[in-house]
Amino acid sequence: MNHVFRLTAQWDGGRNSSGTIESGELKTAISIPEPMGGPGIGTNPDEMLLGAASTCYIITLAAMLERSAIAVQSLTLESDGIVDVTNNIFTYKSITHRPLLVLAAGQDEEVRVKAERLAHKAESSCMITRALQGNVDVSAEPTIVVAEQAD
Template sequence: MLKNGQHSFKYETTWDGGRNEVGYISCGNLKTEVSIPKEMNGPGIGTNPDELLLSAAATCYLISLATMLDLSKVPAYLTLKSEGIVEVENSNLTYKEIIHHVEIALKEKSEKHIRLANRLAIKAEQTCMISKAIRGNVNVVVNCTII
């Protein structure tokens, strides 16, 4: 039984055999095929854990930033491009870094809003639930442009 204030997310999967086969995942509204990416000598069908981790980190960051801007009454349009860096060391794969390139288009451009938007772009990464979960294992970098 969940304690008050806790949320539960459910994940289910089926996998069709060995390393180079394809699975199917279902997690809430996310339903898709999954396999090892072509870059790692897999079939490259559907998504993969590397893309899912990057997507989770990027989406959490973006929602955190949008919420902070909204609560601070800084109206803006956001564009985010993120990159995940995976490194091979001694046949081991390590997710090394996630780089968020966020563009904040201010609807009301003032010095106050520019300073606040820059500060919130960094704070959003520090408070994002996924960033906190991977902190110490994956380096997360934020590059912010205000327009």
Template sequence: MQHTFVLQTKWDGGRNAVGDLQAQRLQTQISIPPEMDGPGIGTNPDEMLLGAAATCYIISLAAMLERAAIKATIDMQSDGIVDVTNGVFTYQQIIHKLTLKLAERTEKNEKMAERLAFKAESTCMISKALKGNVEVLVKLTIE
């Protein structure tokens, strides 16, 4: 079985113009971020890649925790590290800073939650797509 996701973009202008992006459940403006000397209107490819990696990871983890019957609240900040060397932009690393608040904090639940937190990164579809190009790390705190 295959799934097809469709995304339309429209861009009218040069480097510092503002474009439009529309998908079935997403509509926004797009431009180059101010960190890269752009107008910073709407979102940008760097945020979208980070968002794809973060949402894929957190949904994968939530499903794995549910299957393991571990109730938890998941709080996460994801940082995307982009290197600029000689004018070349390279997305180097994504760091998921994850806090799991376990409803029932037992040694067994903690060990399983920790195992699943790291396994979810390697099973997420977006992490698999990035493998070999962008390093994805998980920094875990369990409460």
């Protein structure tokens, strides 16, 4: 079974113009970012690729933790995307996910180690990471801690 996702776009001119995109609940302005010589209006392909990879990763990790019955107090994520510019050619080089996973109080070291293993496995299990494979290096650098017991 295939799932179809559709996006419509509108653009108002040349390279330094801006436009809009709509896809489901996503509705935003777009342009080239200021650091790359554009107007910096709305979002851009670089942020959207990072957003796709990051949301896919965190949702995949959450599902894997749930399936493994690992109780989570909180799960947050910071991700960095690195774009190289050589000879005026822009290349998306890498994405690094840094999840902070706080496990519910009372879980032992074995559960923490399993959660860390899942945090690495989620990176290669995400469909966006698989789509980028061979083009963009994607890695995970998780921090896993167990919450303190309440007295």
